[in-house]
Amino acid sequence: MDQLDLLKKDWKKQDGSLPKLSFEELTSLIHKKSSSVVKWIFIISVLEFVLPHLILLFPSFRNVDAQMESLHLQNFNIIISVVFYVGALIFVYLFYKNYRSISANSNPKILMQNIIKTRKTVKYYIWFALSMIPIVGGVFSYHAFNTPEFIAKLPDGASMAVVWAVTIVVLLILVGIFWLIYQLIYGRLLNKLKANYNDLISNGNRGNLEDI
DSSP: OOHHHHHHHHHHHSOTTSOOOOHHHHHHHHHHHHHHHHHHHHHHHHHHHHHHHHHTTSGGGTTHHHHHHHTTOHHHHHHHHHHHHHHHHHHHHHHHHHHHHHHHOOOHHHHHHHHHHHHHHHHHHHHHHHHHHHHHHHHHHHHHHTSHHHHHHSOTTOOHHHHHHHHHHHHHHHHHHHHHHHIIIIIHHHHHHHHHHHHHHHHHHHOSGGGO
């Protein structure tokens, strides 16, 4: 339980005659809390960008380019890599910009606007990242399924419609798994920002901790 939540809990136990925190003090607490949350969003986005490159250092992951080349997907590999890197770097920059904006300004109205902007940025990033799975998986599967090696391995009478149905289900499962992971990581942080936003609204409307 963080500092602001502890203050809320303790305040409800206090008599109304005790002094209440001022509007500015409450806003400062919410500002610090929001700044910390957005900082973690930025840190996690950087780690998410760096860690896959460390995984690719393992020998078992080095044959990806060779597989793409065998399927004549060199151009696609280059294009999708550029799209991913440019998109990821743009979002990392936006997360950093959001962090700087929230850290630099504690004005309640601007803070609320920055919280909304950050939540939208994270949601757009999640959809961008998830969209890579069906795009890459679909193109790779299409070319792999049309190779003589794959066709030769198909059992007699096997239907490509069934193969594609299974492939689509697998891709949807992968999207679902990564969506759950993003919800676990980013969703928790977004919920904290949403709570801070609601706290700012209550604080602005009533001006005391008891009513937040």
